[in-house]
Amino acid sequence: MGAVKLIGTYTSLFSIRVEWALKLKEMQYEYLEDDIFNKSPLLLKHNPVHKKIPVLVHDDKPTAESFVILQYIDETWKDNPLLPQDPYERATALFWAKFADEKHDSLVSLSWKFCLQTRFDVLSLSLSLSLLSQGQCLVEAYTAAWTEGDEKEKAIKSAQESFAFLEKLIQGKKFFSGDDTIGYLDLAMGWIPLCLDVMEEIGGMKLVDAKKFPSLLEWAQNFIEIPLIKERLPPRDALSNYLNMIASYKRSHK
Amino acid sequence: MANTEQVKLLGFWVSPFVRRVEWALKLKGVDYEYIEEDIFNKTSLLMELNPVHKKVPVLVHGQKAIAESFVILEFIDETWKQCPLMPQDPYERAMTRFWTKFAEEKIFYAAWNALCSLGEEKEKAIKLTVEAIEKIEEELKGKQFFGGESIGYLDIAIGWMSYWLPVWEEVGSMKIVDPLQFPATNSWMNKFLKHPMIKENLPPRDEMIIYFQNRSKELASKPHEWFRTP
Numbered sequence: 335m336g337a338v339k340l341i342g343t344y345t346s347l348f349s350i351r352v353e354w355a356l357k358l359k360e361m362q363y364e365y366l367e368d369d370i371f372n373k374s375p376l377l378l379k380h381n382p383v384h385k386k387i388p389v390l391v392h393d394d395k396p397t398a399e400s401f402v403i404l405q406y407i408d409e410t411w412k413d414n415p416l417l418p419q420d421p422y423e424r425a426t427a428l429f430w431a432k433f434a435d436e437k438h439d440s441l442v443s444l445s446w447k448f449c450l451q452t453r454f455d456v457l458s459l460s461l462s463l464s465l466l467s468q469g470q471c472l473v474e475a476y477t478a479a480w481t482e483g484d485e486k487e488k489a490i491k492s493a494q495e496s497f498a499f500l501e502k503l504i505q506g507k508k509f510f511s512g513d514d515t516i517g518y519l520d521l522a523m524g525w526i527p528l529c530l531d532v533m534e535e536i537g538g539m540k541l542v543d544a545k546k547f548p549s550l551l552e553w554a555q556n557f558i559e560i561p562l563i564k565e566r567l568p569p570r571d572a573l574s575n576y577l578n579m580i581a582s583y584k585r586s587h588k
Numbered sequence: 589m590a591n592t593e594q595v596k597l598l599g600f601w602v603s604p605f606v607r608r609v610e611w612a613l614k615l616k617g618v619d620y621e622y623i624e625e626d627i628f629n630k631t632s633l634l635m636e637l638n639p640v641h642k643k644v645p646v647l648v649h650g651q652k653a654i655a656e657s658f659v660i661l662e663f664i665d666e667t668w669k670q671c672p673l674m675p676q677d678p679y680e681r682a683m684t685r686f687w688t689k690f691a692e693e694k695i696f697y698a699a700w701n702a703l704c705s706l707g708e709e710k711e712k713a714i715k716l717t718v719e720a721i722e723k724i725e726e727e728l729k730g731k732q733f734f735g736g737e738s739i740g741y742l743d744i745a746i747g748w749m750s751y752w753l754p755v756w757e758e759v760g761s762m763k764i765v766d767p768l769q770f771p772a773t774n775s776w777m778n779k780f781l782k783h784p785m786i787k788e789n790l791p792p793r794d795e796m797i798i799y800f801q802n803r804s805k806e807l808a809s810k811p812h813e814w815f816r817t818p
Contacts, residue, residue: 383690383723392679397682397683397686399689401685402682402685402686403682406679406681406682409678409681421663421666421667422649422652422663424662424666425654425660425662429655432656499640
């Protein structure tokens with residue numbers, strides 16, 4: 335198997351998710367940090383379409399989009415499978431990953447609307463779409479963080495309805511992928527233990543409280559304790575700065 | 589055995605998301621029962637089968653219900669092995685998934701936005717759609733179909749362009765797929781539509797025109813709600 339490189343950003347949850355997958359597969363790889371405000375020629379060469387991280391380069395062949403990368407990794411390196419073998423179980427995992435994390439059509443459209451209505455530049459579009467491709471649950475949580483008043487209340491309610499689905503999904507299981515080990519769906523949900531409390535702080539709100547979402551919080555705790563996950567967590571203040579910066583940008587460009 | 593279980597598909601006649609699932613089933617020669625759902629008057633069956641999104645398509649295989657058209661397509665490809673839609677090679681599969689996502693986000697939603705917007709917003713959306721199609725045009729160079737010599741996953745995923753987009757262009761008085769600018773895309777659209785499994789499985793065009801005229805007018809007048817599904 336040829337050399338593997340990952341072009342990523344230390345605080346990006348998409349990038350982190352791919353690293354977790356590489357570590358789960360016990361793969362050797364070279365990590366190249368990229369600055370989203372100062373993109374490298376290498377990134378532009380390997381992802382000319384979107385010019386975004388993460389990009390996995392295997393045998394000089396680049397793959398972009400975190401979920402596309404995860405499936406590629408799973409199909410190329412067969413040990414420690416991330417996705418179940420059974421087609422229906424696999425479909426279920428892909429469905430919930432999309433719900434939690436990939437683009438929700440109405441929210442992609444909302445992002446388009448935001449971009450079309452503002453004097454958008456590449457950064458704004460990139461941030462919006464990157465946020466949007468994170469999907470329903472995450473976007474709702476994030477929207478709740480940077481909005482005020484009625485909009486905020488609506489976003490909080492929406493986010494909590496989505497979390498309720500996830501609470502139901504995790505009940506009776508240690509991990510989304512089963513009792514023994516984490517898989518694709520846990521990686522898709524990984525933003526929750528990573529970013530949620532930072533978002534709650536930015537937004538001055540409580541989204542996931544222990545009384546309503548005990549199983550989800552327990553999962554988050556178990557997830558974060560796994561050594562390969564724990565060793566690839568950005569420092570909280572770096573993550574807080576990054577998310578704060580996006581929130582300020584959004585608030586000032588409303 | 590998986591292949592003998594009954595297959596049902598909940599759909600809506602004009603939905604391109606539903607049609608792409610039907611094209612996959614027909615190409616594989618899978619028998620299924622089609623159940624029409626009025627998305628403006630949803631049944632308890634739909635709510636039960638897709639409680640999370642309450643949307644079509646939903647594929648029911650035996651006791652199992654699957655939602656989200658691309659998730660359904662991969663399920664179909666993995667369950668019925670004849671006439672494979674996805675390539676075998678992991679890297680080619682990754683490229684197929686990448687372009688599927690690209691086309692859905694950058695062409696489909698941009699074109700839909702263009703249809704449901706007015707003035708400057710509409711112009712911007714048309715421009716973005718055209719820029720995205722330039723990328724697809726590159727991908728098609730030298731190929732009959734995205735899948736090579738025959739229809740594959742990506743053709744089915746983007747197939748809506750061949751039939752829904754010209755309708756949207758007409759309804760929205762917009763020119764997006766200029767045959768002079770996009771000869772490869774235009775040629776692909778024609779070939780795709782001529783395929784027997786596709787051409788016999790398209791909604792009636794005149795009814796589509798009326799539907800999208802009404803729908804786009806309705807959504808254009810509600811600026812915060814146009815992001816509802818087509």
